[in-house]
Amino acid sequence: MMDYPLLLRTFLLRAAKYFPKKEVISVYPNNEIFRYTYADYFKRTCQLAHALASLGVRRGDHVASMALNTHRHLELYFGVPCMGAALHTTNFRLPLHHLVYIINHAEDKVLFVDEDLVFIIDAIKDQLPTIKHYVILSQSGKMPQTGLKPVVLYDELIAQFPESYDFPDNLSEWDPAMICYTSATTGDPKGVVYSHRGLVLHSYAVGCTLRVAENDCALHMVPMFHANAWGGPFGCVGIGCKQVLPGRETINMEAICKAIAEEKVTFTAGVPTIWLMLYNYLEGGGKHDFSSLKTIVSGGSACPRFLMEALNEKYGFPIMQAYGMTEASPLALAAMPKSYMTDWPKDKLYDVKSSAGVLALGLEMKIVNEKGQEVKADGRQWGEILLRGPWIADEYYKDPARSKPSFEGGWFHTGDVGTIDEEGYVSLIDRTKDLVKSGGEWISSVDLESLIMSHPAILEAAVIGIPHPKWVERPLCCVTLRPGQAVTEEELKVYLKDKVKATWWIPDHFVFLDQIPKTSVGKFSKKELREMVAGGKIRVPAE
């Protein structure tokens, strides 16, 4: 067979030549819709490639983006890697010192920034010595007030260049295409470099595993800085499917529901925090038409089962779970029910849909106990989930010390603990470091949270382990209430009584907060909760 490299170029050229009339849509505030075709998309991506070369970007260079989900960001997704550089997507919700760290650590040469986010870069511009050019992604067409220099508007920059470009076919499939830093819970963020090969294979696997095809319309709810928007943009261009990019409107549920109805969205994905926002919008009588939807993926952290059931049963929102992480490009598992499960009783079917899922096509997984032995597929024995495969990272970028334990023995050690049943479905128990060890027995913080969040008065629940003189550790539960609701600690304990695996799972104490601190990608920040307990901000009654 030909030694033909797996490059994103092949996907881009296919969209241009074979799907020139399919659409890409950006949604802006106040119902402003921008709409163009893959034929137009390709022309502007060619212009961008010329522009990058004109700014001195060469093969192997790194280019940063700080941008929302828009068609311009999608142009960067292909323009940068296909001309031979790598796109470093930065998370604008990171603390400023982390942003400074990652841009310097990646040695980015050019920074593309949304007009709405320029203020962030302005605040750190003096600490970014590697950046030689700033380019502003602007829908308004106006240069914002900024101290950045040299600076240019994206549309004006690329307009000077020809609408065709000879994308190199002699890159290596191992060349870096994208870079993403995880929002580390301790220490500096850790960088993951994605190769063309990895992204191409991940796209194929998403298509085959989640059944996304040309006749889908994908709405990208996941930020494009978050593990390549979970890979969606790459596969969608490759298979020529319609894409909707909601920009700032990702958290505006009215606009999202409007886009789903009007563009006939069939596929989307997002974190549970977003689905909770959607649920609250719908419960408040929010307008929606979900008739076009086929597959909705929840990932990033465990989606409470009550939320999944309520969205499905009450609103016809066909949500299921998938499991992955930055180091896995990100898809590792998906909870698609199998063909013979379609007529299963609902309860059993939700056991499947709310599991972490079965392995994506192309990876290898093993779950190993503390002795390093693979656990039995009985749904009960548990261990740490290890992954390997062509779209699994093999190191953290320029960080051998932290790479070593995570990639020991040629497997990525996820730090997640789970079981696998005889059908091959994995259930997550917890993060290794979030498990609560009480009296020598393990308690899953995730299971507890899911049970507590099923109480009608509770909006959010996060469980952490706190030191205990007798049991070594005991679970502490931090909750927030739904608007207008009230509940007592005693009522919650009674509520849990016949639901938990054992009565000693029930937390001794519940702390009522007005909000649970979140990480920059919207997950509960247990690190911050632990710090609040340690620092006395959350006070726990003495035993």
Next chain:
Amino acid sequence: MMDYPLLLRTFLLRAAKYFPKKEVISVYPNNEIFRYTYADYFKRTCQLAHALASLGVRRGDHVASMALNTHRHLELYFGVPCMGAALHTTNFRLPLHHLVYIINHAEDKVLFVDEDLVFIIDAIKDQLPTIKHYVILSQSGKMPQTGLKPVVLYDELIAQFPESYDFPDNLSEWDPAMICYTSATTGDPKGVVYSHRGLVLHSYAVGCTLRVAENDCALHMVPMFHANAWGGPFGCVGIGCKQVLPGRETINMEAICKAIAEEKVTFTAGVPTIWLMLYNYLEGGGKHDFSSLKTIVSGGSACPRFLMEALNEKYGFPIMQAYGMTEASPLALAAMPKSYMTDWPKDKLYDVKSSAGVLALGLEMKIVNEKGQEVKADGRQWGEILLRGPWIADEYYKDPARSKPSFEGGWFHTGDVGTIDEEGYVSLIDRTKDLVKSGGEWISSVDLESLIMSHPAILEAAVIGIPHPKWVERPLCCVTLRPGQAVTEEELKVYLKDKVKATWWIPDHFVFLDQIPKTSVGKFSKKELREMVAGGKIRVPAE
């Protein structure tokens, strides 16, 4: 990203661990059905791997099969490559001297042969010095009368070995996995060696392009010696979809229709000859229930449009066209209508479905004219179709002389002539060597055949060019009649008059035959027709 090789092993392990209850079914004559699960399939494939090792098969060795589409053949499809050897699937319809040639040329060490096909090998056994062991794939469980030695029954051989096997994870993705020889129209057959990498990528592309997924049930009509049964078995195991293997019953339309109805087949593929047989069966009032079918692919040679329309419209058989060849693993193009075409008028939609299609995800194509320039995407300019990509061959096995012209410049020169329209759909005009050049103008034999076969009296039509003193070449049309039908040459000429592109396209002569000679894979043999004309077996009136 990890340097994790793309191996068929990953597909096999996934089916065993994540889809253990999904089924594989073999259909035998007299309604005998064999049925087992991927869990059982995996155990027997492990036993097979041990057995191969016990017969002295090592990494890099070649093993031959001459077998029908059965579960045992499917075990060979994974057992042989996953233990490190390559499976050479032989076409039992080849002339004996070609069979001798390919088995010797491939230097096969072990030969697996169906009990029903042993007589073929018996006839050539003295000319196969490289074969050290014969293994008989037997459903009856009885050793047939044979002079082969040493010989053993497959089930007895593998039964001795353990049901687990440590399939090596350190093979190279470039290692040969399968070998297939094309039925050459001139000279000896040409070998194509498929790598693990190529087959894995081809499987992904088939899944994403033809939308085959876990919830499909695939019926393998294409012989497993014919370009890896068009790749179906590999992808199906990988995604864990149900498979039906019809063995000898492939040409028994009653049994095929029964299998489709009872197993709820959703996907199948085959050559037009088979679809013509199906059509005739249905026209004769044959029993059928096609309600489960979603996608049917016709390939191998052009499917007459009338046949496609009749099967779709009259019988609800959702057939569309794809285009490929042995050298392309085989999928290159597929005529899936795009999402916005679903409400197109039927006639326009059949233009799409009966085209050769758009490029599969992962390949590159160009159509070049006689000057080597790429033609315009206007649906009119035509040229030769060139392909490159990770599942396109880069040579014929041990045959540098014939490899050179076919793989010049890093592209595979298909020898097919076609156009491409602005939507990216390719239409085939002809084989370069089958085009008829009359008075300096080209006539497409394929177009003419399709028109002539739409006449109700005509069963088959094959057009070849014959020498002409004035026009250099003129088309000659050879036809066979439907049972009980009659038509004259004059009537056919009148019939074509307002259908052909120009009146000089109408053949001067029609030859009525009782059958059109076929190649070993069921295509019209124009080579043989030309020889019949040259040898006087077909007599053409002098001008």
